[in-house]
Amino acid sequence: MTRTEKKDLAALGREIANLREQLERQEKLSSLGMLSAGIAHEIRNPLNFVINFSTLSGNLLEEYRAMAEKATGGGDMREDMEDILATLEENQRKIAEHGRHALDIINGILLYSRGKDDACQPTDTALLTREYVRLSYHAMRANCKGFNASIREDYETGLPPVNLNPQDYIRAVLNVMNNAWYAVWKKSQEHPGGYRPAVAVRLHRADGRLVLAVEDNGTGMDRETQEKVYDVFYTTKPAGHGTGLGMAIVKDIVENKHHGRVAFTSVPGEGTCFTLSFPLSL
Numbered sequence: 639m640t641r642t643e644k645k646d647l648a649a650l651g652r653e654i655a656n657l658r659e660q661l662e663r664q665e666k667l668s669s670l671g672m673l674s675a676g677i678a679h680e681i682r683n684p685l686n687f688v689i690n691f692s693t694l695s696g697n698l699l700e701e702y703r704a705m706a707e708k709a710t711g712g713g714d715m716r717e718d719m720e721d722i723l724a725t726l727e728e729n730q731r732k733i734a735e736h737g738r739h740a741l742d743i744i745n746g747i748l749l750y751s752r753g754k755d756d757a758c759q760p761t762d763t764a765l766l767t768r769e770y771v772r773l774s775y776h777a778m779r780a781n782c783k784g785f786n787a788s789i790r791e792d793y794e795t796g797l798p799p800v801n802l803n804p805q806d807y808i809r810a811v812l813n814v815m816n817n818a819w820y821a822v823w824k825k826s827q828e829h830p831g832g833y834r835p836a837v838a839v840r841l842h843r844a845d846g847r848l849v850l851a852v853e854d855n856g857t858g859m860d861r862e863t864q865e866k867v868y869d870v871f872y873t874t875k876p877a878g879h880g881t882g883l884g885m886a887i888v889k890d891i892v893e894n895k896h897h898g899r900v901a902f903t904s905v906p907g908e909g910t911c912f913t914l915s916f917p918l919s920l
């Protein structure tokens with residue numbers, strides 16, 4: 639075998655490895671799609687029962703606690719009752735929390751697979767990005783009391799319309815933005831003094847591509863998270879805050895559906911920058 643043939647073979651090997659990886663990702667996501675067809679719907683109802691009954695039990699427990707406080711004097715018996723009540727309350731809280739987490743996953747899957755309109759159309763990406771960056775910020779502020787962050791936006795003027803699926807693009811923007819807000823919020827919880835949460839969004843053209851860069855000065859990602867960030871259901875967030883679907887969906891949207899690229903740089907404790915790039919001529 640000549641040197642060039644060896645080189646060709648090596649390149650081919652790499653290509654096969656890439657394709658295999660892509661296939662595995664698509665398989666994971668299409669199995670997600672199948673889930674949504676039936677199971678997700680089926681699970682939603684019983685889950686709502688779990689959440690509702692746990693909320694009801696919580697209310698009853700509160701009433702019971704008030705009654706117990708009046709009814710009994712002091713002593714061991716009273717202490718035992720207090721212990722049992724506290725445990726029941728904690729159990730009830732856990733049932734509700736995990737129920738809600740499961741419901742979030744179901745809703746995420748349904749949202750992603752519903753009304754799959756794969757049509758691309760010439761899209762004003764600067765307009766959409768601006769709108770949804772702000773929307774995500776207000777949503778975050780509504781969910782986290784006292785949350786504040788500075789946001790720098792830079793949209794290149796005169797960007798041409800880009801041929802893509804607007805719903806998909808919005809979904810990708812929201813997922814990346816939500817992660818950025820969460821990362822700076824989390825860091826602000828850990829370092830109450832002196833830290834100023836900041837997110838920068840930039841949309842510009844480079845090398846025949848449209849590039850969206852979202853940079854935050856939040857928690858950053860450790861090695862394990864960097865390796866698994868695109869895995870379906872990988873999350874470092876507590877129940878109710880994350881499902882681990884976001885970046886898997888972003889990758890599918892950008893790379894499989896729009897032939898673009900997702901990349902990131904991240905330094906633990908310092909921050910993260912995600913870039914989504916789309917070919918300008920699709």
Ligand SMILES: Nc1ncnc2c1ncn2[C@@H]1O[C@H](COP(=O)(O)OP(=O)(O)O)[C@@H](O)[C@H]1O
Nearest residue numbers: 817818821858873874880881882883884885910
């Ligand atoms: N900007 C970011 N800063 C820090 N960690 C991030 C960021 N984006 C993603 N991550 C990490 O990647 C994980 C997976 O993200 P994602 O797929 O969106 O799921 P989720 O947000 O539901 O956890 C997150 O739990 C988090 O640990």
Ligand SMILES: [Mg+2]
Nearest residue numbers: 813817884885
């Ligand atoms: Mg997310």
